[in-house]
Amino acid sequence: MALQQQLYSSKKGRCAMTQSRNHRPITTLGQGLTEMYRRHSPRVLVSSIVLLAFIRICWGHWTVWHPVLIAALLPLGPPVEYYFHRNYLHYRPRTIRFWGRAWQLPDLAGAQSHRLHHADPDNPQDIFIPDCIMRWIPCGVIGGCLAVFGPTLGIGYALTAALTILTRVLSYETLHYLGGHCPHYVPKRRGLWRWIILSVRKRHRPHHLVNEHYHMQVASFPWWDEMAERIARRRGRLGAKIPKSGTARNLGVIIDRQGAIID
Ligand SMILES: [Zn+2]
Numbered sequence: 001m002a003l004q005q006q007l008y009s010s011k012k013g014r015c016a017m018t019q020s021r022n023h024r025p026i027t028t029l030g031q032g033l034t035e036m037y038r039r040h041s042p043r044v045l046v047s048s049i050v051l052l053a054f055i056r057i058c059w060g061h062w063t064v065w066h067p068v069l070i071a072a073l074l075p076l077g078p079p080v081e082y083y084f085h086r087n088y089l090h091y092r093p094r095t096i097r098f099w100g101r102a103w104q105l106p107d108l109a110g111a112q113s114h115r116l117h118h119a120d121p122d123n124p125q126d127i128f129i130p131d132c133i134m135r136w137i138p139c140g141v142i143g144g145c146l147a148v149f150g151p152t153l154g155i156g157y158a159l160t161a162a163l164t165i166l167t168r169v170l171s172y173e174t175l176h177y178l179g180g181h182c183p184h185y186v187p188k189r190r191g192l193w194r195w196i197i198l199s200v201r202k203r204h205r206p207h208h209l210v211n212e213h214y215h216m217q218v219a220s221f222p223w224w225d226e227m228a229e230r231i232a233r234r235r236g237r238l239g240a241k242i243p244k245s246g247t248a249r250n251l252g253v254i255i256d257r258q259g260a261i262i263d
């Protein structure tokens, strides 16, 4: 894949970034899934889910409360997605003053990867969860669920919870890629899948192309986005239409090839 260094200009800032122009246009589901499973994050997620599902089936002890636990966990997806995107992926290292000295807080790997994603939104290299984070997610989710649910509800419920969360993360990766960043892929048959893909596209592309401060939700019903817009309108910070931002591609900073802020 040919890489070239580009200097980006906008009204409020510039961004030195690595950009690839050789994106293969994805027009079918098969092409999209093939491209997706060449990437590290979907492969790790699918293998973890298959292995965990096997362990969960062997463990047994099913009760009617397992679907209740799944139904209770799913509504947590939209707020988690919103706050994770706003506060972690759009994080900027700040300087804090303590004991008369200025301390520079460290940058975060996820935020650096997300700056590269905004710089070249349809580049599959930067769309998925970066490797350095992905390698901790399956262990973190399974360990966290065993710690939270194991002592109280039992290991069977902990495994069900971990399986639900990892499947939700995989659905996020799939919809973010196919819905948000494969603009040539439109499912031919009318139905739920086509509606989901077009809904994700309608809301996520303006986050990259119009204004990076809005449309933070990607793969869930946009309840929290709409609430944030309503609050901004009530406070007079937002008009009827979301205005075009000059920094949707560079997030207002100059970055290096790894997404770290230079200026
Ligand atoms: Zn995106």
Ligand SMILES: [Zn+2]
Pocket (backbone or CB within 6 Å): 085, 089, 090, 114, 118, 207, 212
């Ligand atoms: Zn973003």
